[in-house]
Amino acid sequence: MPADPPPRAPAITCTGLAKTFPGGREVLLPTDLALAGGRTTALVGPSGCGKSTLLRLIAGLERPSAGTVRIGGLTPAEMRRRAGLALAFQDPSLLPWRTVRGNIRLARRLARLPADPERIEDLIRLVGLEGFGDTRPAALSGGMRQRAAIARAMATDPQLLLLDEPFGAVDELTRRQLARDLPRLWEPRGTTTLLVTHSVVEAVLLADRVLVLSPRPARIVTDIAVPLPRPRDPAITATAAFHALTDRVSAALADGAARAHPPLAAQ
Amino acid sequence: MTGTATLPRSGSTGRATLLGLAALALAWEAGARLLSGSFVLAAPSEITAWIATHPGLLARALGTTLANATAGFLAGNLAAIALAAAALLWPGGRRLVTGFALLVFCLPLVATGPILRVLLGPGDGPEIVLAALAVYYTTLVPLLVGLNAAPAAWFDLVRSYGRGRLAELTAIRARASLPYLFAGLQIAAPAALLGAMVGEFTGAERGMGVLTIRYMRALDVPAIWALATAAAAVSILAYAAIGRLARALLHESPPVILAPPPDTRATRGTLPALLHALAVLTLALLLWWGAMAAFGLNPFFAKRPGDVLAALVWAPDAAETRATLATALGETARAVLPGYLAGLGLGAALAVLLTLAPVLSAVAMPLAVTLRSVPIVTTAPLIVLLLGRGAAGAIALVAVMVFFPTLVACLYGLRQAPGQILDVFESYAAGPLPRLLHVRLPAMLPAFFAAARMSVPAAILAVTVVEWLATGRGLGSLMALSASLSDYDMLWSAVALVALLSVLCHAAVAALERRVLSVYAAEQVPA
Ligand SMILES: Nc1ncnc2c1ncn2[C@@H]1O[C@H](COP(=O)(O)OP(=O)(O)OP(=O)(O)O)[C@@H](O)[C@H]1O
Ligand SMILES: [Mg+2]
Numbered sequence: 001m002p003a004d005p006p007p008r009a010p011a012i013t014c015t016g017l018a019k020t021f022p023g024g025r026e027v028l029l030p031t032d033l034a035l036a037g038g039r040t041t042a043l044v045g046p047s048g049c050g051k052s053t054l055l056r057l058i059a060g061l062e063r064p065s066a067g068t069v070r071i072g073g074l075t076p077a078e079m080r081r082r083a084g085l086a087l088a089f090q091d092p093s094l095l096p097w098r099t100v101r102g103n104i105r106l107a108r109r110l111a112r113l114p115a116d117p118e119r120i121e122d123l124i125r126l127v128g129l130e131g132f133g134d135t136r137p138a139a140l141s142g143g144m145r146q147r148a149a150i151a152r153a154m155a156t157d158p159q160l161l162l163l164d165e166p167f168g169a170v171d172e173l174t175r176r177q178l179a180r181d182l183p184r185l186w187e188p189r190g191t192t193t194l195l196v197t198h199s200v201v202e203a204v205l206l207a208d209r210v211l212v213l214s215p216r217p218a219r220i221v222t223d224i225a226v227p228l229p230r231p232r233d234p235a236i237t238a239t240a241a242f243h244a245l246t247d248r249v250s251a252a253l254a255d256g257a258a259r260a261h262p263p264l265a266a267q
Numbered sequence: 268m269t270g271t272a273t274l275p276r277s278g279s280t281g282r283a284t285l286l287g288l289a290a291l292a293l294a295w296e297a298g299a300r301l302l303s304g305s306f307v308l309a310a311p312s313e314i315t316a317w318i319a320t321h322p323g324l325l326a327r328a329l330g331t332t333l334a335n336a337t338a339g340f341l342a343g344n345l346a347a348i349a350l351a352a353a354a355l356l357w358p359g360g361r362r363l364v365t366g367f368a369l370l371v372f373c374l375p376l377v378a379t380g381p382i383l384r385v386l387l388g389p390g391d392g393p394e395i396v397l398a399a400l401a402v403y404y405t406t407l408v409p410l411l412v413g414l415n416a417a418p419a420a421w422f423d424l425v426r427s428y429g430r431g432r433l434a435e436l437t438a439i440r441a442r443a444s445l446p447y448l449f450a451g452l453q454i455a456a457p458a459a460l461l462g463a464m465v466g467e468f469t470g471a472e473r474g475m476g477v478l479t480i481r482y483m484r485a486l487d488v489p490a491i492w493a494l495a496t497a498a499a500a501v502s503i504l505a506y507a508a509i510g511r512l513a514r515a516l517l518h519e520s521p522p523v524i525l526a527p528p529p530d531t532r533a534t535r536g537t538l539p540a541l542l543h544a545l546a547v548l549t550l551a552l553l554l555w556w557g558a559m560a561a562f563g564l565n566p567f568f569a570k571r572p573g574d575v576l577a578a579l580v581w582a583p584d585a586a587e588t589r590a591t592l593a594t595a596l597g598e599t600a601r602a603v604l605p606g607y608l609a610g611l612g613l614g615a616a617l618a619v620l621l622t623l624a625p626v627l628s629a630v631a632m633p634l635a636v637t638l639r640s641v642p643i644v645t646t647a648p649l650i651v652l653l654l655g656r657g658a659a660g661a662i663a664l665v666a667v668m669v670f671f672p673t674l675v676a677c678l679y680g681l682r683q684a685p686g687q688i689l690d691v692f693e694s695y696a697a698g699p700l701p702r703l704l705h706v707r708l709p710a711m712l713p714a715f716f717a718a719a720r721m722s723v724p725a726a727i728l729a730v731t732v733v734e735w736l737a738t739g740r741g742l743g744s745l746m747a748l749s750a751s752l753s754d755y756d757m758l759w760s761a762v763a764l765v766a767l768l769s770v771l772c773h774a775a776v777a778a779l780e781r782r783v784l785s786v787y788a789a790e791q792v793p794a
Contacts, residue, residue, distance in 0.1 A: 061423050080429035087427045093420035097442055097517070106438060110428035156428070 006084025006159045009038035009190035010072025012058060017067035019053055026217040027053045030066060033220070035209075037072065038190040040183070042203035044249060045213030046257060051196045052090055054218065055162050058194065059087055071160055071192075079160065083111035086158035088166045090196075092149035094137040100124060100148045101133040104155045111156040123151040126181055128174060142169035150178070154185060161186060163195045167202065176234045179205055184231065200253070201237055204228075204245045212252040214259070221259075222252035287634045308653065309492035317493040324478070329497060331474040332463050335391050339398020340459035344452060346399065347406035355414055355436070365411065366547035367554075372404035373724050373769035376462060377735040377743055378762045380469030381750035385568045394466030394474065401462030405721070406451030409522070413447025414440045449513035450521035453640070456505035460498060461642035465732060469750070475645075483648050483736070491648050499641040506640035544774075570759040578756035588757060591745065592764060599741035602661035603730040607722065609662070610669025615715055618677030622707060623699055632678050639671040644732045651737040661733045661741070668729040673718040680714025681707045716780035723773045727765060 014033040020026045027050040035041050043051050056062040058069050060076025071079045079085050086107070094103045104120050124133050127147035137145055150166050167175045179202060186193055197203050203210045204226055212222040226245055228236060236242050292311050299310030309317075318325060350368055354361040376397050383393035417439050425435050467476025475494055482490040513521045552572045559569050566574065578588055621628040647664055654660040684707045734743025742761055749757040 056423075059427055061426060077429070080427060083428055085427065087423070089420050089423070091418075091420060093418060093424060095421065095439070095442075107424075107428065110425060110430050110434060110438065 004082055006079060006082040007072030008159055010159055010192055011035060011037040012192065013070045015068050017057060017069060018065050019057060019062065020065045029217045029219045031220060037192050039208040040193040040195060040206055042207035042210045043196045043213060044200060044203050044210060044253060045218060046215045049213050049216045050218035051213060052164050055164050055194065055196060059085060059162055083156055084158060085160040085162065086153040086156050087162045088149045088153040088164060090164040092145040094145055094148055096137050099134050099136055100129055103148060104152045107152045107155045113156055120155060123154055127151045143171060146170055157189065159191060161191050161193045165196050165198060180234055200246045200249045203249060204242060205232060205237060210249050212249060212256060214256040221256040224248055287630050309489040313489040314493045314496050317489040325497060328475045328478045335394040336398050336459040336463040338395045339462055340402055340455055342395065343399035343402035344406050344455055347403040347410060350407050351410040351414060354411060362543055363546055363550060366543060367550050368404055368407050369773060370547060370551050370766055370770050373766045375731045375762055375765040376400065376465045376728060377469055377731045378746040378758055380466050382758065384470050386564060394463045394471055397466035398459040398462035401458040402455035405454045405458060409447040409451040410444055413444030416447065417443045445517055446519060446521045449509060453506050453509045453521060456509055457502035457640045457642040460502050461644050464645045468736065479648055488652065491652065495646050495649050498645045502642050503637055503640050568755045570755055574756065575759050575763050578760050588760060592760060595742045595745040599730055602658055602741060603665050603726050606662040606665025607669055607726045610666040611673050611719055614670045614673025615677045618674055618681055621678065622681045628678065635671060635674045635678060639675050643668045644729055647733045647736055656737045661730055661738050664733045665726045665729045668725050669722040672722060676714040676718035677711050680711035684710040713784060720773060720776045720780060723776060724769055727769050
C-alpha cells in the first residue's frame with residue numbers, strides 16, 4: 001500500500017529545468033513552468049523538439065541536467081511512490097505476453113492497488129476495446145494498442161496523467177470519441193493532465209492551456225489560454241472562437257520554426 | 268538479434284522434414300549396401316537388426332547414460348540460473364561472471380574426466396559433472412540476454428509506479444527471459460548427453476560411452492552405428508520435447524540461436540579488456556587454488572596453479588614439457604583450424620545457397636535444427652570409421668561440429684532481413700543478387716559471428732575427443748597418454764593451456780566480430 005495518498009489536483013512547478021543528453025545534445029533549455037492543478041495542458045511542437053523528454057523529466061524517468069520539478073510540492077519520485085502519476089507512452093509498450101486485461105491489471109498491481117475487475121472492464125469499454133479483454137497485444141491494431149495503453153494509464157486513477165501522443169495511431173472518429181469521453185473521466189477527479197499532441201485541433205479541444213515549443217533545443221515560445229466552456233463537445237470545433245484559437249497555435253508553431261530555421265531570403 | 272524469431276511450425280514443413288528424413292534414410296541404406304564389407308557404414312536395416320537383438324544391453328546402457336545426463340542437465344542448468352541471478356544482483360560483476368563461466372566451459376572435457384575420476388573416486392560423479400559442464404554455459408548466455416531483453420519503456424512503466432528492481436524482475440525480466448531460458452535448455456539436452464558420454468569415454472564402467480569404446484575396439488560396425496543412432500534419437504526427442512513444452516507454456520517457440528553480439532560498451536579500449544581478462548584469470552586461479560586447499564586433495568594428482576607453473580617454467584624437465592606441449596599443440600592446430608574454417612564456410616555458403624531457393628530453405632531449416640541437436644561428438648567413432656584414424660577424420664569431425672550450428676544461425680540470420688527494406692528493393696524490381704548483397708548478408712552477419720564465437724569451444728571439444736579416441740596425435744592424445752601414465756603435471760598443464768588458448772581464440776573471434784559488425788550491421792551492435 002502506498003504510504004500516503006498523493007496530493008489531489010497537484011500543481012506542477014518546474015524551476016530552471018533543463019536537459020542535455022550525454023554527448024552534448026541540448027534538448028531542453030532552462031525552463032520555468034507553472035501548471036495549475038486539476039487542469040489540462042497541451043504541449044505542441046515540431047517532431048524531435050523535446051516534448052517526450054519534458055514529459056519524462058516531469059515523471060522523473062529522466063534526470064534533469066539542471067533545475068527541479070515539483071508536483072503538488074512533491075518530487076517526481078515521491079509522487080511515483082504514492083502511485084500518484086501514470087504515463088501513456090508514445091509507443092504503447094504493452095507486455096506482449098499479457099492480455100489487454102492483464103496489462104491493465106498489472107498497472108494496478110504495480111501501484112499496489114486492489115485488482116477491481118469491474119473498474120478494469122469499465123475502462124476497456126470506455127476505450128472501445130469491448131470483447132478484446134482477452135486478446136494479446138500482437139493481435140491488436142496499432143490504434144487498439146494505444147487505446148489499451150490509455151486504459152492502463154487511467155487504471156490507477158492517477159492525480160497526474162501524462163499522455164504522450166496518446167491518439168497518434170487512432171482513427172479520426174475514435175479520436176473524437178476519446179476526446180469527448182476521456183475528459184469526463186479525469187475532470188471530476190481533478191486530475192492534472194499533461195498531453196503531448198501533434199494535432200492543433202486536439203490540443204485546443206482538450207486543453208485549458210496550450211504551450212507551443214520551439215524546435216530543438218526546446219523552449220516555450222507561446223503560451224495560449226483556451227477559455228472555452230467545459231464540458232466540450234467535439235461540435236465545438238466548428239465554432240469561430242475555436243478556429244481563432246487553432247489559428248493562433250498554428251501561427252505560433254510556424255513562427256517558432258521560422259525563427260529556428262530562417263528562410264533563405266532572410267539570411 | 269536473438270529477438271523473437273521462431274521457426275515456422277506448420278504441418279507442411281513437418282511433412283517436408285519427414286520426407287527429407289525418409290530420403291536420407293533411403294540414400295543411407297543404398298550407400299551402406301554399396302560399401303558393405305568395407306567396415307565403415309552400417310545400413311539402417313543392420314542398425315535396426317542390432318537394436319532388435321540387443322534390447323536389454325542397449326536399454327541398460329541408455330538408462331545409465333540418461334540418468335547421468337539428466338542429473339548433469341539439472342545441475343548445470345541450476346548453476347546457470349544461479350550465475351545469471353548473481354550477474355543480475357551485481358550488474359558490475361556480470362562480465363566477471365560470464366568471463367569466468369567461459370573459461371570453465373573451455374576446460375577440455377576429455378582431460379577433466381580423468382582428473383575428476385581421481386578426485387571424486389569411483390561412481391558416476393565425473394559423468395554427471397561433465398554433463399553439467401557441457402550445458403551450463405549455453406544456458407547462461409541466452410538467459411542473460413533474456414533477462415535484459417526488454418524495451419526500456421517497460422522498465423519505465425514499472426518505475427512510473429514508483430517500483431524498483433524487484434518488481435522489474437517479477438513483472439518483466441523473469442517472464443521476458445523464459446523463451447531464452449528454454450532455448451538454452453533445448454541446446455542443453457543434447458549437450459548433457461554428450462557430456463555424460465565423454466565422461467564414459469574416459470574411464471567409466473557402464474553406459475553408452477563404454478559400450479561405444481568396446482565396440483570400436485572390436486570393430487563391430489552395426490553396433491557402433493546403433494549406439495550413435497540411439498544417442499542421436501534420444502537427443503532429438505529431448506530437444507523437441509523441450510521445444511514443445513515451451514510452446515505449450517509460452518505460446519511461442521524459443522529463439523533458435525543463442526549468443527548475443529559481444530558487449531561493445533565494456534570492452535571498448537584495450538586497457539579495460541586487459542584488466543577484465545586479468546580479473547577473470549585471477550578469480551580462476553584463486554578458485555582453483557582454494558578448491559584444492561579446501562578439500563585437502565593429494566598434491567600428487569590434484570595440482571595447484573603453482574605446480575603447473577613450476578612444471579612449465581622451472582622444473583628440471585620444464586623445457587621438455589614445453590616442447591611436448593608445443594608439438595601436440597601444433598598437431599591439434601593443423602586439425603582444428605581447417606575444420607573450424609571449413610565448417611563455418613560451408614555452413615554459411617549452404618545457408619546462402621538455400622536462401623536463393625526459398626522452397627528448399629523451408630525444408631532445410633527444420634532438418635538443420637534437427638541435425639544440430641545430434642550430439643556430434645558422440646558420432647566421433649563413426650567419423651573415425653568413415654575417414655580413418657588420420658587427420659582427415661579429425662578435421663571432418665570439427666567441421667561437422669561447427670557446420671550445423673553455423674547453418675542454423677545463418678539460415679536464421681538471412682531471414683532477419685528487414686521486410687520493409689526488402690520491400691524497398693522490391694519496389695525498384697531489384698534482383699535476388701542485390702538483395703542478397705545489400706540486405707540479407709548484412710542481416711546474416713550477427714548470427715554468423717554468434718555461431719563462430721560459440722563454435723570455438725565446440726571445435727576444441729571435438730578435436731580433443733577425436734584425438735583422445737582415435738588419431739593418436741595432438742593435445743587430446745597427449746592428455747590420454749598423460750592420464751594413463753599418471754603424469755598429472757603434464758595433464759594439468761595441457762588442461763590449462765587448452766582452456767587459456769580457447770578463451771583467447773574466443774576473444775579473437777569476438778574482436779573480429781565487433782569490427783565487422785560495427786561496419787556492416789552498426790544498428791545491431793548495442794550502442
Ligand atoms: N536517450 C537519449 N539520448 C540522446 N538523445 C536523446 C535521447 N532521447 C531523446 N533524445 C534526443 O532528444 C531530442 C528530443 O527527443 P524527444 O523524444 O523528446 O522529441 P519529441 O518532441 O517527443 O519528438 P516526437 O514528436 O517525434 O515524438 C531528439 O533530438 C532526440 O534525438
Ligand atoms: Mg515524442
